[in-house]
Amino acid sequence: MGTNQQSILIIYTGGTIGMREDPKTKTLTPMNFKLIQEEIPELYKLGFYIESITFDPPIDSANMTPEIWIKLATTIKENYSHYDGFVILHGTDTMAYSASMLSYMLENLDKPVIMTGSQLPIGILRTDGKENIITAIQIAAAREGGKAIVPEVCIYFSSHLFRGNRTTKEDSQQFAAFTSHHYSKLAVAGVDIKYNYPMINYPKSKGILNINTAINDNVIVLKIFPGINRKYFELILALPELKGVILESYGSGNMPTFPWIFEAIRLATLSGIIFLNVSQCPGGKVKMGYYETSRELQEAGVVSGKDITVEAAVTKLMFLLGQELSVAQIKAYLSQNISGEIET
Numbered sequence: 213m214g215t216n217q218q219s220i221l222i223i224y225t226g227g228t229i230g231m232r233e234d235p236k237t238k239t240l241t242p243m244n245f246k247l248i249q250e251e252i253p254e255l256y257k258l259g260f261y262i263e264s265i266t267f268d269p270p271i272d273s274a275n276m277t278p279e280i281w282i283k284l285a286t287t288i289k290e291n292y293s294h295y296d297g298f299v300i301l302h303g304t305d306t307m308a309y310s311a312s313m314l315s316y317m318l319e320n321l322d323k324p325v326i327m328t329g330s331q332l333p334i335g336i337l338r339t340d341g342k343e344n345i346i347t348a349i350q351i352a353a354a355r356e357g358g359k360a361i362v363p364e365v366c367i368y369f370s371s372h373l374f375r376g377n378r379t380t381k382e383d384s385q386q387f388a389a390f391t392s393h394h395y396s397k398l399a400v401a402g403v404d405i406k407y408n409y410p411m412i413n414y415p416k417s418k419g420i421l422n423i424n425t426a427i428n429d430n431v432i433v434l435k436i437f438p439g440i441n442r443k444y445f446e447l448i449l450a451l452p453e454l455k456g457v458i459l460e461s462y463g464s465g466n467m468p469t470f471p472w473i474f475e476a477i478r479l480a481t482l483s484g485i486i487f488l489n490v491s492q493c494p495g496g497k498v499k500m501g502y503y504e505t506s507r508e509l510q511e512a513g514v515v516s517g518k519d520i521t522v523e524a525a526v527t528k529l530m531f532l533l534g535q536e537l538s539v540a541q542i543k544a545y546l547s548q549n550i551s552g553e554i555e556t
């Protein structure tokens with residue numbers, strides 16, 4: 213490794229980018245990272261020192277689990293001092309969840325962790341994977357004044373760099389698969405890569421990277437819809453060991469005002485279950501108490517998710533429940549910005 217050469221670690225977890233059609237089943241299945249390397253010889257023209265780690269087996273990200281999040285955080289920690297930046301190749305289906313969880317797990321991050329993937333496998337002529345991976349590496353290596361330009365967990369996809377925990381997969385057909393409804397892009401890659409400096413989080417103090425890998429997955433997402441069945445609603449909230457519920461409410465955080473709904477929530481709250489109110493509406497945010505239909509939720513102790521995405525909410529709840537915190541502390545952290553995931 214040359215002394216001035218940036219060093220990048222690529223962590224390949226799977227996803228369409230490295231998939232090939234299985235001749236027997238005709239379905240796309242993840243292959244080894246070698247395939248990607250063969251398809252992009254340009255990687256080595258970038259002038260960076262690049263190494264890679266392949267997770268065994270590479271997966272379709274629909275099969276993502278908390279264990280793999282822990283493995284990702286641990287891999288970054290173990291290699292942190294050897295590299296200037298990290299690129300994670302990941303399927304698009306759950307990339308926003310993984311990016312959110314990593315943003316909570318990696319404390320004192322001061323190097324880029326750029327996640328990317330593709331909509332078409334790398335071996336296909338029209339693949340979007342080449343541009344995505346090459347630019348993701350350039351962003352992971354970008355430095356100014358001796359410091360990383362984007363020391364955050366991000367998703368780079370189709371010319372746009374997003375804060376990972378503000379991102380949602382919104383399209384399974386177009387190359388622009390991701391969007392961020394509530395937070396500006398951190399960079400746009402055209403002829404030049406234009407960074408949106410005021411929107412990037414820079415660490416306030418210098419610390420050592422610490423990973424918090426304890427996760428509690430006793431969490432569910434409960435989407436509210438007209439005609440929701442009382443019996444199921446009550447049974448779900450009475451599930452043994454349930455610790456947290458993401459209530460996917462309407463509009464600015466509204467729910468039906470049927471007494472049985474509040475009673476079930478009130479009883480669950482008394483038994484220590486934590487509720488986070490997240491809107492089904494991609495735009496706008498939860499404003500509890502704005503309508504009568506959300507005021508009682510507030511009184512029952514439901515926490516407002518403000519402008520958080522469902523992906524960032526589920527992972528935040530799993531993460532906080534995994535730490536040694538009281539219910540009151542978890543509720544306090546849920547309404548605070550811990551990693552750039554909600555408005556301040």
Ligand code: ASP
Pocket residue numbers: 226227228229271272273274302303304305306329330331
């Ligand atoms: N099912 C794939 C995955 O998430 C889709 C993709 O990579 O775009 O792994």
